[in-house]
Amino acid sequence: MASGKLDVEVEIKASADKFWHSIRDSTTLFPRLLPHQYKSIEVLEGDGKSVGSVRLVHFAEDSPIVKVAKEKIEAIDEASKTLAYSVIDGDLLKYYKNFKAHLFVSAKGGASLVKWECHFEKASEDVPDPDVIRDFAVKTFHDLEAALKA
DSSP: OOEEEEEEEEEESSOHHHHHHHHHTHHHHHHHHOTTTEEEEEEEETTSSSTTOEEEEEEOTTOSSOSEEEEEEEEEETTTTEEEEEEEEEGGGGTEEEEEEEEEEEEETTEEEEEEEEEEEESSTTSOOSHHHHHHHHHHHHHHHHHHHO
8 A cells, every 4th residue: 555754844933842832731732722623632541741642532523534533652852842643543544554643843033843744554545645634733733823822
C-alpha cells in the first residue's frame, strides 16, 4: 500500500512557550476552548502528557471523517518543544494502516512557528492523502491562537 508524508507550517501570534504549554495541556484545554472541534479528551493510560500515555479523543459532531481517535504519545522533548504521537485505534485506522504525527513549536520573534507533519500508510489505493486531517490541525492551531488572545 502507498505510504506518504504531509506537512504544514503555521505562524502563530503567541509566544512559543505559551503555545507549547497550551498544546501540552490540550487534554483539558481543547474541549473547553475549542468545543466546536473537540467534544472530550480522556486519559486512558499514564498522565496524558508523558511518553506512553494514551488518550481517547472524541471530536465534535461536524468533524470530518474522524469522530474518535485513540492516540499514544511516542516522544516528547520539552527543551525543543517537539511531540510525536501515533493513532492506535479509531475511525482514522479505517483509512490508514499507520498514522503518526509530529509537532514542532519554535520561536519566531515574539510569535511561534508551528510545524505539523504526519506519516501514513493507506489501507487501500483508493484512500486519499489525509489532507483533511492536516487542514483540521491547521484550524486547531489558528482557533487555539484566537482563544489564547481572548
